[in-house]
Amino acid sequence: MIPGLVIPMLLSFGAFRLGQRHPATLWSLSAIWLPSYVWLNGWPQLPSPEANDWLWLVALASTLAAALLRQRKYGVAPQIALLAAALLAMVWPLRHLVDAAMAVELLAALTAGSLLFCMPAVRTTVPALTLAVSASGLGLVASLGGSLLIGQLAIALAAVLSAFALAELMSRGRWRGMDAVFLMPLLQLYFLLLMIARVYADLAIGPAALLLIAPLAGLLMPHRYGVLGSAVSASAALAWLLVTADSSSYY
Amino acid sequence: MNIRTKYMLALAVMATALSVTPAWAETTATGKYKIDPAHTTVLFTVSHLGFSNLVGRFNTVEGNMVLEPHGNSSVEVEIRTASIDTNHGKRDDHLRSPDFFNAKLYPVIRFTSKKVTYDEKGEPVKLAGDLTLHGVTRPVTLDVTPIGAGKDPWGGYRAGYKAYTVIKRSDYGMNFMQGGIGDDIRIDLNIEATKL
Numbered sequence: 001m002i003p004g005l006v007i008p009m010l011l012s013f014g015a016f017r018l019g020q021r022h023p024a025t026l027w028s029l030s031a032i033w034l035p036s037y038v039w040l041n042g043w044p045q046l047p048s049p050e051a052n053d054w055l056w057l058v059a060l061a062s063t064l065a066a067a068l069l070r071q072r073k074y075g076v077a078p079q080i081a082l083l084a085a086a087l088l089a090m091v092w093p094l095r096h097l098v099d100a101a102m103a104v105e106l107l108a109a110l111t112a113g114s115l116l117f118c119m120p121a122v123r124t125t126v127p128a129l130t131l132a133v134s135a136s137g138l139g140l141v142a143s144l145g146g147s148l149l150i151g152q153l154a155i156a157l158a159a160v161l162s163a164f165a166l167a168e169l170m171s172r173g174r175w176r177g178m179d180a181v182f183l184m185p186l187l188q189l190y191f192l193l194l195m196i197a198r199v200y201a202d203l204a205i206g207p208a209a210l211l212l213i214a215p216l217a218g219l220l221m222p223h224r225y226g227v228l229g230s231a232v233s234a235s236a237a238l239a240w241l242l243v244t245a246d247s248s249s250y251y
Numbered sequence: 252m253n254i255r256t257k258y259m260l261a262l263a264v265m266a267t268a269l270s271v272t273p274a275w276a277e278t279t280a281t282g283k284y285k286i287d288p289a290h291t292t293v294l295f296t297v298s299h300l301g302f303s304n305l306v307g308r309f310n311t312v313e314g315n316m317v318l319e320p321h322g323n324s325s326v327e328v329e330i331r332t333a334s335i336d337t338n339h340g341k342r343d344d345h346l347r348s349p350d351f352f353n354a355k356l357y358p359v360i361r362f363t364s365k366k367v368t369y370d371e372k373g374e375p376v377k378l379a380g381d382l383t384l385h386g387v388t389r390p391v392t393l394d395v396t397p398i399g400a401g402k403d404p405w406g407g408y409r410a411g412y413k414a415y416t417v418i419k420r421s422d423y424g425m426n427f428m429q430g431g432i433g434d435d436i437r438i439d440l441n442i443e444a445t446k447l
Contacts, residue, residue, distance in 0.1 A: 042426050045424060049356060050353065051349075052349060093356055094355055094356070097355070146344065147345075147349055147350050148345070148350055148427075148428075149348075149350045149427055150349070196349065199355075200348065200353065200355055200356065201348040201349060201350075202347075202348075245341075250339045250342040250345075251431075
């Protein structure tokens, strides 16, 4: 609870307050996820063949790429290249197990991410809320369906957005303080966490596919209805898992 | 043929018969052995919330031994990580995940011995070697107790040992849920090997 929810929520509210006076603070969104990451995953042992140990690098690199995008330098190519490289690096230790099906799934994740990065402007008026809903869904599904660690990291991702999501919800879409470009590092982390859960923790294909669609459905739909798309997709993933998986507890 | 000749002939026949030793009459333990997976178990015990001990096992084990009593015996054991079995499918899936053993990334747990220590009777009592678990290799020492050795009913020769050690999973980079699941893991092996 504390590292996965409380700490990132507190930092989120701090970043929100600070961001109202100093918009550049919003670049810190991926950075305020890092304390939770270190608490839950431990200090990354580098070099490491474990994908979890490199998430911090992706977060920081993506923040830099997004900053360049805001400066209108290089476009979205760095973000797409980063996602492609991260997915490839993530699956590289298991390259002997990669078959056509896994290749298609990785390509689907890359396509979904690229699509979101390439959109000139996110259509929904509640992007933070939408991504928070998707990440919450991923957190619950991963926790129940394969890896409690990945689930907690995803919940922390949602908590990082909590203050901004709340502002969007309460202003009913009138507050537009969250530029989509600030979300790109968190989107990178979202797709990577999802694919790590799929590849390494054998998260079922059905819920994984629905969670891949969740941010797409939400961020590309107009107005605040986008969050409904994300909520439906994430809820369907959770329901699928609950219906099909072994429900006995062993904790 | 006189009695003396018959007597000598009988002695010669007996000597010839005794010099032909069939394989099933092998009595020495020295030699190469293959671990018999059907009669070998690897168990681990870990604390759950400090309230009880959970016992699990690994079901796929293979390896080899070289026994040289009083000499440089050696053991190499490989365990398939994914064969973990705690009698609960969902928990076993969780243990195979990146949270714990990360079985896809680290499919094999390996022990390679380096030194055997014997007691005054010439029996092995300690087995020192390297344990590779979760991608980390560290030295460990097992306490060894010979159980028995000898001919089996099918003409082979078998030797059995039990051994145990205690490791800390944090030493091998397995730090998840330290509060709820103990750091100390006791490993018990019961090994039977057949002579090659």
